[in-house]
């Protein structure tokens with residue numbers, strides 16, 4: 001797995017798109033439909049001689065609605081999915097305990113278990129289902145501790161149905177989980193290719209626009225002030241003209257590793273054009289950015305490209321600007337570009353702010 005900041009940003013972008021929406025819609029749909037069915041069951045049981053069951057169902061329905069309301073208020077938290085699974089655990093065991101309407105509670109367990117698996121995800125669902133079924137089986141074999149009374153044939157039928165359910169649900173979920181993981185992996189690989197420059201393996205302009213800037217806009221506190229340094233190799237055309245295009249390519253690869261060695265792994269180094277690069281420093285002020293650009297300039301100057309009998313000095317020019325807030329992002333990129341031209345016009349191999 002690619003654990004670099006770029007890999008993480010791509011994985012987040014992919015999850016943002018599909019997984020979060022799917023899970024949210026599942027939670028909302030199941031909560032609205034499940035809550036309504038449970039409320040309806042409470043109403044059906046109203047007036048029967050099982051007030052405990054009515055109380056349990058009413059509580060379950062209310063907590064389901066409360067849980068979904070809180071998940072709307074705190075959309076970033078994952079806790080509501082796990083809490084929904086716990087509500088299902090409670091409801092199932094309450095049905096087994098009270099027996100439900102005319103002792104039919106056991107029949108409602110399987111759809112509820114299925115919901116539990118969908119809501120809490122495959123791996124934690126194994127634990128949830130094991131606890132839910134374990135408690136139910138305990139109650140069925142210790143009927144003196146519960147209100148309901150189940151005949152022995154109900155218990156046997158329930159156990160056989162539970163065994164079949166677990167086999168079918170987990171085999172199905174396991175295959176679905178695996179094929180989905182494979183699909184996500186392939187999708188991530190396609191995304192990585194589309195967002196990477198094939199020569200230098202650096203993220204490209206598309207990555208900046210569709211992944212990085214979008215992420216920064218969503219969570220400005222983690223990125224701004226964001227300092228941008230536009231970097232352009234000096235007289236690169238001359239390298240191509242003197243040594244050929246292939247050596248020019250190798251110089252670009254060499255230049256990439258030199259720039260990357262001068263910054264942190266958490267900083268973003270992207271190739272935005274032929275011999276133009278953009279280095280982004282999250283949570284960095286203009287003066288820090290200027291210092292870092294000066295450090296890069298020096299490292300480039302002191303790292304000539306050496307290959308066979310070619311020993312070629314390289315220099316680059318740097319334009320620096322800072323966006324203090326997210327609404328200034330595009331203006332600051334333009335400013336960094338303008339500053340690069342200032343550095344070029346000022347004689348190259350320099351930093352301009």
Ligand SMILES: Nc1nc2c(ncn2[C@@H]2O[C@H](COP(=O)(O)OP(=O)(O)OP(=O)(O)O)[C@@H](O)[C@H]2O)c(=O)[nH]1
Pocket residue numbers: 199232233234235236237238240244245246247248249252273274275344348
């Ligand atoms: N080898 C190679 N050359 C490239 C690539 N992309 C762009 N170039 C070349 O980079 C050169 C850029 O030249 P210019 O824009 O004139 O800039 P420069 O020569 O670096 O001059 P200044 O930027 O003004 O210092 C052109 O010759 C392009 O063909 C690439 O992927 N590989």
